Amino acid sequence: MSNISGVETAEQAPSLADQAYVAIRDLIVTLKMKPDALIDERRLIESLGIGRTPVREALRRLAQEQLVEVFPRRGMFVTGVDVRDLARISEVREALEPEAARLAAERATDEEREELAALADRIGRGDDLMRLDERIHRAVYRAAHNDLLEKTLGEYYVLALRIWMIGLDRAHELEDAVEAHRDLLLAIAAGDGARAAAAMRAHVQDFEQAMRRVLVSV
Secondary structure, three states: OOOOOOOOOOOOOOOHHHHHHHHHHHHHHOOOOOOOOEOOHHHHHHHHOOOHHHHHHHHHHHHHOOOEEEEOOOEEEEOOOOOOHHHHHHHHHHHHHHHHHHHHHHHOOHHHHHHHHHHHHHOOOOOOHHHHHHHHHHHHHHHOOOHHHHHHHHHHHHHHHHHHHHOHHHHHHHHHHHHOHHHHHHHHHOOOHHHHHHHHHHHHHHHHHHHHHHHHOO
16 A cells, blocks of 8 residues: 555555455455355445556456356356365475575575564564465565565465365464464575475475364364
């Protein structure tokens, strides 16, 4: 969102379409917009206070990311959540995320390494697990300095996050998987690519197993 202090320039400020995208994506990911629900474009425009064109642009982007489905003559719908997708999502993440971690260890700026080390310090301090996990992964993706890899992993992370939300009331069972980020972050901060890649691979595998245990009990 725009900086209300007015310091942020027009070039730096997110566009209205970007604002609409983030807002609608969050509604979908947190299941406030229910899976398979018909999207009421007019209601979205009114609730977000953003015009029709930016909202439609955001919805088109979300359709490309498989969070929205478009059916001719029927309208737009929130994509359904199928927990069976977890295995396929995890396969992609297990292939790409270790490489992102390795690249981050090699390419992260001093400022990014400080940010990652600070996130490691947040682990175990009672932060919201979902928000902390997302902050960590997105920080790693950015530090890899490969925009295509960052975009791809960001999309798959969101798909995994929706499945996580189904078992959110049992998220305490995922604490160990999030705790495992500490070694990952410290490895990146230290510039140890091999260690970072191994830690990320183990995390993705452990997270999938933890999610399966959670989903079985839902």
